[in-house]
Amino acid sequence: MILDTSEGIYRAHSKHERKNGQTETVCSVHQGRCASNARPCGTPDTLTGTAKLSKHDVFCRATGRKVAFTKALASLPRELRRALWQSYLAQHPVVRTKAA
Numbered sequence: 695m696i697l698d699t700s701e702g703i704y705r706a707h708s709k710h711e712r713k714n715g716q717t718e719t720v721c722s723v724h725q726g727r728c729a730s731n732a733r734p735c736g737t738p739d740t741l742t743g744t745a746k747l748s749k750h751d752v753f754c755r756a757t758g759r760k761v762a763f764t765k766a767l768a769s770l771p772r773e774l775r776r777a778l779w780q781s782y783l784a785q786h787p788v789v790r791t792k793a794a
């Protein structure tokens with residue numbers, strides 16, 4: 695995903711994988727272009743965040759992506775986090791489900 699912000703262009707990748715019977719989502723965020731087309735792309739200074747699912751949670755790709763993205767951005771300044779989230783949410787609008 696390309697995150698175009700006033701602070702520059704960032705890229706975010708996320709992948710979901712089964713590990714020891716639990717699903718993890720790993721999100722990598724870095725500035726500028728990818729060092730390669732491989733995944734992981736191997737770009738220096740990539741921030742990563744991991745969302746781990748409890749045994750009792752139901753796996754949801756969107757939730758895993760958001761939790762992992764939040765963790766990946768944790769060390770960045772607030773204004774940059776805000777800009778990245780704005781770009782993220784423009785591409786992944788929040789889908790509200792109707793309460794039963």
Ligand SMILES: [Zn+2]
Nearest residue numbers: 705728735737
């Ligand atoms: Zn990349």
